[in-house]
């Protein structure tokens with residue numbers, strides 16, 4: 001007997017790009033089994049909330065999303081980082097159907113099956129071979145590993161996600177190939193620690209086309225560069241072997257862009273943070289990278305007000321930023337995440353000091369970022385188009401990752417298409433964005 005209608009699931013995805021990839025995997029499986037996605041909680045058969053538990057503010061956002069789903073629908077499955085510690089969710093919303101941690105795809109699917117069985121005859125061809133993506137068609141996140149072997153004192157991700165578990169290189173390359181064949185023009189490589197890729201596999205080789213590829217950061221980056229798409233590397237740490245990838249950037253194989261969460265510039269604070277590669281001479285390394293690849297764009301994040309941070313340690317961070325000339329910076333005030341070892345450190349910094357330092361850092365860095373951006377005025381840049389408006393299109397240069405960096409606003413003689421890569425002449429810069437004219441298609 002045939003079922004009347006496919007069960008409809010409303011999905012909320014919170015958190016970082018890694019969580020987004022988890023959501024995409026769950027949705028791909030659900031669509032493969034014949035479930036449909038609903039636009040609203042109201043009227044859906046079930047709601048799945050993929051939560052983020054990284055900071056207390058993210059937990060609050062996750063709890064609010066669960067609360068809304070409970071109020072408007074009532075049949076709610078919770079997964080993701082916050083699900084690794086279910087007590088808080090259980091006590092706030094005892095009626096939640098199931099709670100699982102990150103990457104527990106099978107458990108989420110089991111919970112869905114229990115609550116609302118799939119159609120009897122799922123049409124597997126409902127799903128395109130590259131899976132279902134939540135990002136626009138022209139760019140996609142490519143997750144190369146899960147978990148992390150580091151133990152930064154402010155972070156509970158290894159507790160939530162476990163130790164590093166890398167995907168074999170051929171697996172990653174197969175996914176990348178499918179994405180590019182489906183129209184993706186930009187691959188955003190993500191993980192918790194991209195430069196550590198393959199350590200857990202002892203860099204094992206896997207068969208790809210007519211050759212074997214080692215599960216190694218450099219080898220994978222080189223192979224990804226062969227697809228002809230933009231390849232952007234996120235969450236890289238300044239280990240010595242990163243130097244080798246700079247050569248690929250200079251050759252144009254991968255984008256001259258590195259997203260490195262330095263978190264601080266002072267060696268003592270970095271030691272207290274237990275940051276990987278903290279002992280390395282990072283400023284010298286950055287200088288060498290820029291010599292090897294003058295177009296290199298560096299993006300980073302920093303924490304201000306880490307326990308014990310003195311005024312002079314903070315001042316040395318500002319000096320470090322002046323010297324490093326990082327192009328794009330995000331800054332966070334330290335938040336004591338429940339379960340993080342740094343909470344037990346002495347010298348917790350008062351909130352008003354954190355705020356004052358945060359304001360100083362942002363003002364200090366804004367001048368650096370603006371200066372670096374201004375150097376682009378008068379140059380020609382390749383721009384990938386993200387949105388098309390009636391008079392101006394919005395895109396990104398090779399220096400801009402989606403969602404976190406700036407934009408390039410372009411006027412053009414002919415209509416542009418989303419996902420198209422054009423050459424633009426840059427006419428002016430403001431604090432974060434560039435403005436220009438299309439000069440070539």
Ligand code: SF4
Nearest residue numbers: 148150152155157192
């Ligand atoms: S590198 Fe540090 S901050 Fe990043 S996930 Fe691993 S432990 Fe957490």
